Amino acid sequence: MKFCSECAHPVTLAIPPDDTRPRFVCSHCGAIHYQNPKLVIGSIPVWEKDGAVYVMLCKRAIEPRYGYWTLPAGFMENSETTSDAAQRETFEEAGANIQLHELFSLINVPHVHQVHLFYRATLLDLDYAAGIESLEVALFTEAAIPWNEIAFPTVEYTLRRFFSDWNRKAGFGFHTEDIRQPMALQA
Numbered sequence: 285m286k287f288c289s290e291c292a293h294p295v296t297l298a299i300p301p302d303d304t305r306p307r308f309v310c311s312h313c314g315a316i317h318y319q320n321p322k323l324v325i326g327s328i329p330v331w332e333k334d335g336a337v338y339v340m341l342c343k344r345a346i347e348p349r350y351g352y353w354t355l356p357a358g359f360m361e362n363s364e365t366t367s368d369a370a371q372r373e374t375f376e377e378a379g380a381n382i383q384l385h386e387l388f389s390l391i392n393v394p395h396v397h398q399v400h401l402f403y404r405a406t407l408l409d410l411d412y413a414a415g416i417e418s419l420e421v422a423l424f425t426e427a428a429i430p431w432n433e434i435a436f437p438t439v440e441y442t443l444r445r446f447f448s449d450w451n452r453k454a455g456f457g458f459h460t461e462d463i464r465q466p467m468a469l470q471a
Contacts, residue, residue, distance in 0.1 A: 290315040290373070319407065321397045324438075325369035326357020327405040328446055329382050331423055337450055338423035339443065344378045344435055345419045352435035355402060355442065358417075370403045378421045380412040389445060389459040391438040395466055400438040404446075404456060424453075437463050 288310035289293050295308040300316050308317040329340035341353040356377040360369040367384050374380050382405040391400045414421045424430075426447045434440045438461075445459040 285317060288313060288315055289317065296443065303309045319397075321394075321399050323360040323366070323369070324357055324398050324400045325360045325366050325373060325402075326355045326400070327370045327382060327384065328355055328388060328442060329374060329378070329380055329405045329407050331407045331410065336425055338425055339429070339446065340378060340380060340412070340421060340423055341429070342414065342418040343376050343409055343420040344417065345414070346417050347443070349435035351433075353433050354435040354439050356418075356441075357400070357402065359403075366401055367403065370401075370405070374405065375415075377415045377418050378412050379415055380421075381408040382406060383408055386456070387458065388456060389438075389442045391441060391460070392462045393438060394462070394464060396422070400436075400442075402438075402442045 285295055285308045287293065291310060291313040293312035294311055295310050295317065297306045299306050300309055308319070309315070318323045331338045333342070340356070342356050343353055344350055354376040358373040358377070360366065363438045364372070369385055371382060374382050385404040385406065387401060388404045393400060410420055429443065431440070434443070441461050442459070449456045
């Protein structure tokens with residue numbers, strides 16, 4: 285940040301009185317600009333058929349990780365609830381109609397200033413199509429998931445916990461994780 289969003293004067297990085305962290309502060313108007321983590325919200329859309337479970341994944345048409353597979357997810361918008369964001373992102377990226385269930389995973393990713401949340405969801409029909417941020421949308425069984433082509437560690441973590449819970453047949457838990465190191469990108 286270089287300029288104050290209140291008065292357009294330059295800002296400096298300083299620790300404001302009664303604070304413990306450096307913040308961007310405007311020396312002209314005194315505004316303190318707090319920068320907080322962004323929420324990435326998504327869903328785990330599932331289709332069940334003949335005792336098998338299929339999870340919907342989207343192949344990314346945007347960077348980062350263009351061409352890699354992910355769950356439908358994206359940044360939460362102002363004036364949305366987390367469930368609103370999960371449904372919107374699922375529809376935008378996959379054109380999918382879902383019934384949202386409980387929050388399944390919460391993953392802190394402090395090195396990129398993000399928190400990722402994924403809800404379990406049931407696909408209401410098979411009428412879906414790739415949105416502008418997706419190259420392709422497909423349903424995968426656990427064995428068919430392209431594990432080496434998953435875009436983000438938060439998605440892999442969520443998928444592995446989902447299938448673990450599914451296979452135990454003891455119900456779904458709530459899963460949390462902290463991913464503190466940047467991922468090693470595959471070629």
